[in-house]
Amino acid sequence: MQFYDWLLFLHVASAFALVSALVVFWSIAIAAANVDRPVDSLRYFRIARPATILVVVGTIGTLVFGIWLAIDADAYQVWDGWVLAALVLWAIAAGTGQRGGQTYGEAQKLAQRLAGEGRAEEPSAELRTLLQDRRAMWLNVISSLAVLLLLVDMIYKPGA
């Protein structure tokens, strides 16, 4: 394998990390939609922990290795239309995903605080509200759609 092939593998592996993390987050978001007890929500947050690392690795990796690939390959330039479109989609996905994730971060902190106070088994309306926050859900929908469009852009390479 040549250097370009390794770069391509690292770029694709980063994309897999990113999409995989989104799949884990969505699985949890759907499964935990009606959860209101801290003890239950903390179980889901434990499953999300590796995905939280993967989403950071995937987001940074796709950008770094993607730009590196565009510089390394003679066939592509960073200012090609489809590369610029990918950069815009990446920024939308990262920005909305990060903002959407903040609400779940707050829910996790609340659940940990309530559990620390010995109220892990008691239903919490505040926790339920955070876990069902529609704004956070829509931000995550936009983020996921941007990632899907990124994938389409990467495969179709319009204008290349």
Add this chain to the structure above:
Amino acid sequence: MSVLAAIRPDDWNFPLLVHVLGATLLVGGLIAAVTALLLGWRRDSAFYTRFGFRSLLLVALPAWFIMRIGAQWIYSKENFSEDDEPGWLGIGYLTADLGGLLLLLTIVLTGIGARRMREGEGPSVLGRLGGVLATLVLLGYIVAVWAMSGKPD
């Protein structure tokens, strides 16, 4: 070689999208399942085994079919001759099909394990075995991602 491979006929793009999308969803479903099943070794076994089972059944299995259909679709367009099939294609076939069988076995084992735990039988050996198998399947697919993207000769 990869640059040449990236410049492909337009009608290959959609099958490739189906294949890649299925593969990413499959790996995501497996990561969710592996995380849950391994967490279940130490605590809340019934909850985590059930979550792992559902991730495998409702996410990984449908995604496997999407990935595999996409793979066969694009293979039919590439017209490889039998004597000239590249090595990465063999790795892809092996991991996809053997991984599919293992995935099916994992789903059955974790499903039985989750059912037994629901009936109050305590931590299940089958759930743990499912965790090990799901990890192996995931590792196999990571090798496949390397083979498919890097395309080693």
